Amino acid sequence: MDIIFIKRLITTSIGRKAVMAVSGLLLGGFMLVHLAENLLLFKGEPAYNTWVDLLISNPVTPFMEAGLLALFIGHIITGVWVRIEDFLNAPRGYEARRWQGGRTAGSATMLYTAAAILAYLAYHLLTFRFVDHSMGFYQMVTAAFRSPVFVAVYISGSLALALHLSHGMQSAFQTLGVNHPKYTPLIKAGGLAVAVTMTGFALISLYYLAGIDLKAAEAGYQVVVIK
Amino acid sequence: MNSSNNFSVTVRVWRQAGPAEPGKMVSYKVRDVSPDMSFLEMLDILNDGLIKNNDAPVAFESDCREGICGSCGLVVNGDVHGPDEHSTVCQLHMRRFKDGDVITVEPWRVKAFPVLKDLVVDRSALDRIIAAGGFISVNTGAAPEANSIPIEKDKAEEAMDAAACIGCGACVAACPNGAGMLFTGAKISQLALLPQGRPERAARALNMVAAMDKQGFGNCTNEYECEAVCPKQVKVANIARMNREFLLANLFSKK
Numbered sequence: 142m143d144i145i146f147i148k149r150l151i152t153t154s155i156g157r158k159a160v161m162a163v164s165g166l167l168l169g170g171f172m173l174v175h176l177a178e179n180l181l182l183f184k185g186e187p188a189y190n191t192w193v194d195l196l197i198s199n200p201v202t203p204f205m206e207a208g209l210l211a212l213f214i215g216h217i218i219t220g221v222w223v224r225i226e227d228f229l230n231a232p233r234g235y236e237a238r239r240w241q242g243g244r245t246a247g248s249a250t251m252l253y254t255a256a257a258i259l260a261y262l263a264y265h266l267l268t269f270r271f272v273d274h275s276m277g278f279y280q281m282v283t284a285a286f287r288s289p290v291f292v293a294v295y296i297s298g299s300l301a302l303a304l305h306l307s308h309g310m311q312s313a314f315q316t317l318g319v320n321h322p323k324y325t326p327l328i329k330a331g332g333l334a335v336a337v338t339m340t341g342f343a344l345i346s347l348y349y350l351a352g353i354d355l356k357a358a359e360a361g362y363q364v365v366v367i368k
Numbered sequence: 369m370n371s372s373n374n375f376s377v378t379v380r381v382w383r384q385a386g387p388a389e390p391g392k393m394v395s396y397k398v399r400d401v402s403p404d405m406s407f408l409e410m411l412d413i414l415n416d417g418l419i420k421n422n423d424a425p426v427a428f429e430s431d432c433r434e435g436i437c438g439s440c441g442l443v444v445n446g447d448v449h450g451p452d453e454h455s456t457v458c459q460l461h462m463r464r465f466k467d468g469d470v471i472t473v474e475p476w477r478v479k480a481f482p483v484l485k486d487l488v489v490d491r492s493a494l495d496r497i498i499a500a501g502g503f504i505s506v507n508t509g510a511a512p513e514a515n516s517i518p519i520e521k522d523k524a525e526e527a528m529d530a531a532a533c534i535g536c537g538a539c540v541a542a543c544p545n546g547a548g549m550l551f552t553g554a555k556i557s558q559l560a561l562l563p564q565g566r567p568e569r570a571a572r573a574l575n576m577v578a579a580m581d582k583q584g585f586g587n588c589t590n591e592y593e594c595e596a597v598c599p600k601q602v603k604v605a606n607i608a609r610m611n612r613e614f615l616l617a618n619l620f621s622k623k
Contacts, residue, residue: 146618154549154587155577155614223587227545230586232477236380236393237446241542243592249544251589312590318612320605 154226155316157219162313164216169310169335171209172302176341182349186279193278217259224252247308247336254305261298286349299342307336374400375467379414381426382474384483387490391483393472403463407450408433408440410462411473427486433458435599438534441541442487443474448542448597456536456599476541480548480584491537493583494551500579501572502555504564517563530557532600539594539602545586550594552580553606560613570621573613 150156178196181189196202247254268285276284285291310332314320319328348354376399384391398414405413408430415425431439435456442457444450450460465471473487481489531554539550556573559565565572588607595604617623 149574149618153577153614154547154581154585155611156618158587159611159615223589227547227586227589230479230546230584231544232479232541232546234477235443235446235474237443237472237474239446241448241593241596243594243596244544245591248589248591308590315590315604315608316588316611318608318610318615320608322605325605 154223157223158316160215161219161223162316164212164219165309166313168209168212168216169306169313171212172306172339173335176338179342179345182279182282182345186277189279189282190277213262217255220255245308247304247306248312250304251308254301257301258298258305261294261301264294265298283349283354286346287352289350292346292350295346296343299339302342303336303339305336306339307333310335374402375465377401377410377462377465377468378470379410380470380472381414381487382483383426383486385424385485387482387484391486393474395470401462401465403461405462406433406458407442407444407460407462408458427484427488429488430458435459436534438536441476441489441536441538443472443476443541445472448476448538449536449599454597454599454601456534459599476537478537478540478546480540480546481537489537491535493585494535494537494548496583497548497552497576497579498555501568501575502559504559504568506564519562523561527558527561530554530561530602530606533558533598533602534600536599538597538599540585542593542597543586543588544591544593545589547588547594548580548583548585549588549607549610550598550602550604552576553604553608553610554602556610556613557606560609569613570617571623573610573617574621574623577610577614 150160178192181192268291269281272281274281286295311325311329312332314325314328314332319325376397378395378397380393380395382391383394396414396418398410398417401410401413408428411426411428418425428442429439431437433440435458438456440456440458441449444457444460449455449457451464452460475483475487476489476491477483478489480493481491484490533551533554535551537551540546540548543550556576559572560569590604590607592604595602
């Protein structure tokens with residue numbers, strides 16, 4: 142069996158970028174699903190806990206988790222590899238250098254937002270994944286969201302993700318060769334929309350930090366955002 | 369040719385005696401500069417003065433001086449090919465400057481384009497990419513009838529837009545990563561779009577990308593600085609087409 146087509150995905154510039162693009166798009170899709178899951182918090186404790194219990198008791202879940210881990214590792218390895226080569230080969234030594242308008246805040250900071258997201262991910266796993274879950278998932282999450290320090294870190298993580306995706310989503314399509322006057326403007330707008338959607342994580346945490354659910358309960362309202 | 373409109377500028381220019389020599393910025397005063405002069409003519413005046421003083425003239429490349437050959441290429445005050453948008457530096461005129469201006473002139477500072485002398489860089493890395501597949505193979509003999517292969521107008525225009533690339537290397541000089549992908553994308557595209565380029569397209573994409581990777585360019589991170597400076601306005605859609613050609617060739621060709 143000739144596996145040169147797999148080898149080229151790792152050994153060539155465009156192959157590595159394609160791996161980074163595909164894994165990045167799939168991770169972006171995961172983040173959208175993850176946000177949808179977090180919105181279940183608004184349905185109340187029983188609904189949220191039922192969903193999480195269903196999710197973790199599903200025998201397929203460990204395989205999905207392993208797949209997710211593989212996506213992260215693939216994305217990080219190819220991303221770091223590309224950036225090391227870029228660092229080694231970047232034009233260097235211009236006395237004066239002006240960017241001509243191609244760069245964006247998102248594109249210029251990809252490496253930094255990536256590092257921030259990775260650091261946040263480690264914190265996220267340590268606070269939610271690898272801890273005692275006996276208090277119940279809803280309690281665990283809402284208790285964390287009432288801590289200003291946690292919410293500050295959480296918001297930083299989601300803003301870094303939003304900035305990362307503001308360049309990353311449309312960039313992935315370009316890398317995979319999807320560029321056409323008919324739909325590239327839509328892809329760019331869609332990529333920005335996905336990026337902005339990521340601030341939803343921050344908004345949910347602020348909702349609990351501000352205690353809006355508690356105030357509403359005191360006032361006798363039951364806040365049901367999603368029916 | 370003296371005129372009351374003439375003025376003086378200070379040119380800070382990169383001087384480097386040879387590929388292995390250390391270089392440095394050196395300042396020169398250039399007097400009696402006409403606003404109608406091209407930027408390269410101003411450098412000619414500077415060199416006349418240097419030669420009269422028995423100093424070595426500033427080496428820089430130029431050929432057609434009408435923006436179509438791709439020989440010239442300088443970073444002027446931090447702008448690749450100078451401050452005019454989508455233009456080569458030979459098309460820059462001194463009317464863009466005023467009396468007393470200090471103008472910083474640097475070569476392309478690209479790892480794959482080593483400096484040979486002063487402002488002249490070795491861009492043969494681009495030639496090696498072309499040699500790997502930027503051509504079509506045809507039998508010798510009588511020229512075939514030109515109209516025997518119909519080509520739709522839009523495709524011909526698109527191929528011409530890619531073929532407008534003059535290989536000046538500005539895309540690499542402007543790229544935050546020193547990537548050579550706008551050039552390679554244009555050269556792959558101009559042939560992939562036309563029926564004459566189709567028979568060899570898979571091997572061409574694989575071979576030209578492999579050659580590009582060998583030259584010491586960085587990787588494209590889709591920041592599109594290249595498109596912003598390209599004097600021929602070659603579009604990054606050509607990079608997407610190269611990616612497409614390469615990935616499809618990798619998956620579906622027998623190479």
